[in-house]
Amino acid sequence: MTAMSRRTFLVTSGAVGASLALADVPRAAAQSGKPVSFSGWVFKPDTVKDYVNFYNGKHTGQVKYEAIPWAQYHPTMETRALAGEIVDVMYCNHNNRERWYENGLIRPVDDLPGTDELKKKMTPANLDSLKSKDGTKLLGLPYFTSLFILMYNEPMLQQAGIKAPARSWDELVEHCTKLKKDKVSDTPFLPNWNNSPSGTMPQFMSDCFSEGAQVFDAKNRVIVDQEPGVARAMERWQKVYKADLVNPEVLTKTSSTDTHRLFWTGRYAYHTNHSYYLKTIAGEPENSKLAPKKAKMAMYPGNGSSYMWTDSYTVNAKTKVLEDAWKLTRFLGGNLNGDWYVQRQWCLISGLDNPYPEMYDHPEIIQSYDRWIDLKLLREQYKKGKVIAAYKEPWYGEYDTKAVAIVHNIIRGATAVPKGLKELVALQRSLA
Amino acid sequence: MRRPRASLRFSEARFAVFLVLPTLVAIFVVVLFPLAYSLWLSFTDVNLLRTTGPGIEILGVRVPLFRWIGLRNYLRIIDDPLYWSSLWRTLYFVGAFVLEAAVIGMGMALVLQERFGGRPVMRSLLLIPWSLSRVVVGLLWIGILDFEFGMLNGVLARLGLIDGYISFLKDGFTALNVLVSVYMWNQAPFATLLFLAGMQSISMDLYSAAEVDGAGYWQRFRYVTLPALRSVVFLVLVLATVNGFLMLDLIYVLTMGGPANDTTTLSWLGFQTTFAFFKFGPGTAILYTLTALCLLLTFVYHRLIVARFEPEG
Numbered sequence: 105m106t107a108m109s110r111r112t113f114l115v116t117s118g119a120v121g122a123s124l125a126l127a128d129v130p131r132a133a134a135q136s137g138k139p140v141s142f143s144g145w146v147f148k149p150d151t152v153k154d155y156v157n158f159y160n161g162k163h164t165g166q167v168k169y170e171a172i173p174w175a176q177y178h179p180t181m182e183t184r185a186l187a188g189e190i191v192d193v194m195y196c197n198h199n200n201r202e203r204w205y206e207n208g209l210i211r212p213v214d215d216l217p218g219t220d221e222l223k224k225k226m227t228p229a230n231l232d233s234l235k236s237k238d239g240t241k242l243l244g245l246p247y248f249t250s251l252f253i254l255m256y257n258e259p260m261l262q263q264a265g266i267k268a269p270a271r272s273w274d275e276l277v278e279h280c281t282k283l284k285k286d287k288v289s290d291t292p293f294l295p296n297w298n299n300s301p302s303g304t305m306p307q308f309m310s311d312c313f314s315e316g317a318q319v320f321d322a323k324n325r326v327i328v329d330q331e332p333g334v335a336r337a338m339e340r341w342q343k344v345y346k347a348d349l350v351n352p353e354v355l356t357k358t359s360s361t362d363t364h365r366l367f368w369t370g371r372y373a374y375h376t377n378h379s380y381y382l383k384t385i386a387g388e389p390e391n392s393k394l395a396p397k398k399a400k401m402a403m404y405p406g407n408g409s410s411y412m413w414t415d416s417y418t419v420n421a422k423t424k425v426l427e428d429a430w431k432l433t434r435f436l437g438g439n440l441n442g443d444w445y446v447q448r449q450w451c452l453i454s455g456l457d458n459p460y461p462e463m464y465d466h467p468e469i470i471q472s473y474d475r476w477i478d479l480k481l482l483r484e485q486y487k488k489g490k491v492i493a494a495y496k497e498p499w500y501g502e503y504d505t506k507a508v509a510i511v512h513n514i515i516r517g518a519t520a521v522p523k524g525l526k527e528l529v530a531l532q533r534s535l536a
Numbered sequence: 537m538r539r540p541r542a543s544l545r546f547s548e549a550r551f552a553v554f555l556v557l558p559t560l561v562a563i564f565v566v567v568l569f570p571l572a573y574s575l576w577l578s579f580t581d582v583n584l585l586r587t588t589g590p591g592i593e594i595l596g597v598r599v600p601l602f603r604w605i606g607l608r609n610y611l612r613i614i615d616d617p618l619y620w621s622s623l624w625r626t627l628y629f630v631g632a633f634v635l636e637a638a639v640i641g642m643g644m645a646l647v648l649q650e651r652f653g654g655r656p657v658m659r660s661l662l663l664i665p666w667s668l669s670r671v672v673v674g675l676l677w678i679g680i681l682d683f684e685f686g687m688l689n690g691v692l693a694r695l696g697l698i699d700g701y702i703s704f705l706k707d708g709f710t711a712l713n714v715l716v717s718v719y720m721w722n723q724a725p726f727a728t729l730l731f732l733a734g735m736q737s738i739s740m741d742l743y744s745a746a747e748v749d750g751a752g753y754w755q756r757f758r759y760v761t762l763p764a765l766r767s768v769v770f771l772v773l774v775l776a777t778v779n780g781f782l783m784l785d786l787i788y789v790l791t792m793g794g795p796a797n798d799t800t801t802l803s804w805l806g807f808q809t810t811f812a813f814f815k816f817g818p819g820t821a822i823l824y825t826l827t828a829l830c831l832l833l834t835f836v837y838h839r840l841i842v843a844r845f846e847p848e849g
Contacts (some may be wrong), residue, residue: 174786179811182584186600203814207585290700299794352706353683355795358788366684502813508617512796 110336138425139166140432145177146196151453152235155446159435167432182412185209190400192289192429193436195247198233198417199301199504200286202496204418205236211421212241217429222438229491230459235412237496244416245437246447248456251412251489252296252310253482255375256381257394264288269402273314276374276405280349283373289505291351292373293344294366297515298357301501304508306411307376313490314406324494326503326532329525338514338521345515355512367399368392375399379482383455387476401477404486412489414459438516456487498536559715573599581605582816602817609821618797619804626826628803629716630780636720637776638769643728646757648728649735659732666725674789677718681705691825708798711791715799718790719783727772734768735761770841777837778830804825 144152149171156169172180178200184191197206204210215220219242223231230249235242250430254276256269264283270276280292289462296307311318317333320326328334344350351372364381366372370393375385382401389395417437423429434440437447444463450456451463452472463469464483473479494500507528514524560584580602587600612620648659665673681704689701705711737760746756762769784803787793793800793808802822810819 176811179814182814186584187588188598204585207583209585277834297790351683351703353703356705356711356791356799357789358792369684371684500813505808506811508794509796509800512794516795518796 115380125267129434138428138435139168140168140192140195140425141168141190142430142432143172143177143181143191145174146171147174150453151449155449158445159432162441163435163499164430165428165429170415176365179186181408182209190420190422190424192423192425193421193432194420195415196244196378197494199414199501200313201234201243201416201418202237203498206498207243208421210242210243210418210424212232212236213245213419213430214242214432216419216426218434218438224438225462226459227461228410228506229489232493233412233491234416235494239263244418246434246459247415247417247437248450249412249414249459249486249489250378250380250457251485252376252404252410253382253485254305254400254404255377255385255404256396257367257370259398260288260370260402264373266376269320269400269403271403273311273337273405277340277344277349280344284349289371289373290370291349293349294354294363294372294375295344296360296363296375296377296513297350298360298363299355299508300357301355301504302360302378303363304511305396305438305504306413308337308507308511309334309490310376310404310410310491311341311406313409313411314404316407316409320492320494324497325536326494326529329522329529332526335521338511338524340520342517346517355515365391369397370394378406379457379477379485383476386475387455394477397476401485403481403483403501404488407488408485408488409474410485410488412486412491413495414491442447457482499532503532503535506535539652542822556812560699562759564840575767575824577602578609579604579606579775580609580817582798584814584816605817609817610825612848613818613825618688618800618848619697619802620741622800622802623825625712625799626781626803627705629712629783629801630777632713633719633723633780633783634773634776636716637724637727638772640720641772643729644737645731646731651800654700662725662728664725665722666729668722670722670783670785671789673718674786677714678790695726706795708795712799714791715783715786719780719786722786723776723779730768731765734765738764770837773837773841774834777833781826781830 120207130289132494140154140184152169152171156167159165160167165195175208177195178197181191181194193316194210196210201210205212222245223242226234227247230241230246230247231242234244234246254269260283261267261269264279264286266279266282270279271528283289283292291335297304309319309456312328312331312334315333315337317328317331317337318335319328319331346350351366354366357366360377360381364375364385367375367377367381367385379401382399385392386397386399389396392399419426419429419433431440431448433447439460444458444460447458447460447463448469449456451469455473455476460484464479470479473482495504508517510524510527510531513519514521519527582602587598587602589603591598593599644662647744648662651742660782668676679685683689683701683705686701686704688704691699693701721796732745742760742764743756746760752760774778781805783801784807787799787801787804791799793804806819806822806826808819809815809822813819814842
């Protein structure tokens with residue numbers, strides 16, 4: 105073996121180093137922007153990583169993605185802002201969007217290129233819900249939209265000789281009573297009365313809307329004590345609970361995800377929950393006894409209205425890479441390449457809907473949805489989706505959480521309906 | 537003769553300070569500053585996103601001080617009926633948990649102190665519940681108690697002991713007691729470990745002397761074991777009390793404070809107020825009342841268990 109002198113070693117290693125550095129030049133030059141930080145709460149983080157990698161490859165971006173557990177996500181973003189950290193693009197749920205805007209954490213996106221075109225493509229209700237409280241600014245682009253739907257267990261209804269799913273709430277209660285009496289199901293009805301922010305209160309609003317009732321007035325004050333439809337809905341909830349038509353443990357379930365898994369067992373006839381959960385119920389035979397397509401969707405009973413909301417991607421007001429951050433935001437929540445890449449992925453992978461109706465004409469989407477839901481019926485349901493503006497009020501988060509206990513007491517009969525509804529009004533007034 | 541270098545001319549006291557200084561700095565940064573700052577927050581109007589008020593610079597980092605509002609956060613929380621209902625529930629939870637953990641911990645220690653085949657294996661297995669994270673403990677017990685998927689209902693139904701499935705979390709008071717028992721399952725092994733260590737330090741001569749005097753098993757336990765374990769009992773009670781007051785994870789996994797507010801304790805209320813409603817001032821005020829309760833009970837335990845038996849002079 106030939107010995108290498110110190111000089112030869114230095115020269116050789118210098119040459120190797122220089123050639124490696126030069127080889128990296130084209131790649132570095134191709135990367136247009138500066139690094140963009142992007143944070144979201146944990147929901148299928150591998151899917152997010154995949155499309156971030158796709159974006160980095162296709163658009164020569166330098167996006168750094170980080171997933172934070174849901175429960176800590178919004179406080180973490182705020183404490184990071186307090187520490188001076190700038191996360192350029194952030195998920196933001198509907199309850200916190202106005203708060204982040206009013207306190208200067210996020211910026212409106214109206215003045216950024218391409219926004220007007222996206223606004224035109226969005227359904228007006230979703231567009232309204234993404235706007236600031238005064239209705240003048242668009243605070244982000246949509247991550248997803250969803251609403252409450254009615255799902256039913258078709259084999260169970262057939263077994264009981266019920267030919268069509270319930271169209272009214274009275275009919276639903278009648279079916280459930282029969283199923284229990286005939287011992288087809290111990291607890292045929294599974295409403296989403298769980299304890300989380302996505303459970304009891306959105307379910308409460310859905311059922312109130314389906315009765316034609318308002319929950320908030322034009323000034324976002326709670327008016328449930330003046331609405332006969334709300335009282336009707338609550339009396340029905342008391343009735344089904346008292347008659348043991350509902351599994352009482354749903355009141356301590358900690359998420360809508362946990363709640364919808366109960367429906368997998370095939371032991372319930374009716375379930376109300378976010379639309380996208382039907383994908384696992386009717387589309388995942390490895391998990392659900394009601395797949396493939398033994399669980400179906402029916403139009404929400406009553407007048408068909410149910411609660412709808414829109415979560416979003418937002419841009420940091422202090423971002424130093426606005427152009428790149430906006431480009432990423434358009435890729436995520438808009439239509440950067442004309443192929444709705446990210447929005448389409450969420451539809452295909454998780455059944456998460458978006459507020460761009462034109463996307464639902466895409467054959468790939470139609471084919472995918474056909475495996476688990478009646479897409480035409482779902483689109484009809486979306487036309488009846490009702491958004492609220494009250495979540496733009498600073499008191500809303502606290503009201504929404506504390507109201508759960510009052511509603512649970514109404515359900516269990518611990519509080520009479522009129523008294524409970526007055527307590528909801530009093531709670532809102534105490535916080536406003 | 538060579539003169540000693542100046543840097544080595546430390547007095548003994550200065551040298552000691554020099555040695556402990558890094559530890560003191562670490563304690564200040566990790567313990568004292570967060571304590572003092574969070575206590576300060578409980579007297580202020582905090583909005584994490586509006587930090588334009590007064591602040592202090594520490595090592596180049598600006599720490600906002602927020603607007604001082606005196607006792608307003610404390611007055612606000614004591615005016616809230618939910619605070620008081622949560623306080624009584626917390627006291628019940630802590631009382632039941634401390635009692636269960638101490639009694640069952642002591643019982644298991646007494647069994648494991650005896651000689652029998654498989655004792656070393658039993659002592660090792662005992663630590664498994666304690667070594668699990670509480671989130672895992674919560675998920676494990678959901679798997680056992682769940683109305684729909686729970687193992688316990690399945691076993692009871694197969695044995696023909698029940699007609700329909702039992703809902704263990706349906707009723708608020710039952711759900712609270714389920715939380716107490718699950719937490720006891722998780723924490724009692726640690727109490728057992730401490731009691732066992734204490735028992736092994738008791739001289740066998742004392743037991744021999746008691747036997748000569750005709751003392752039976754329970755008399756030996758009452759007059760030899762218990763007095764000798766006084767300081768360990770104090771330690772177990774203090775740790776169980778503090779852990780009971782601070783328990784949060786199991787509520788998060790099992791009930792989220794429901795149904796209604798039937799399993800909402802002060803720690804859960806403080807967590808929600810701080811991190812769900814973004815009210816850091818009232819949230820820290822709630823949690824500081826918990827700290828005060830812990831200190832008060834520690835003082836009471838000390839007076840009742842340790843101080844009364846301290847030798848005079």
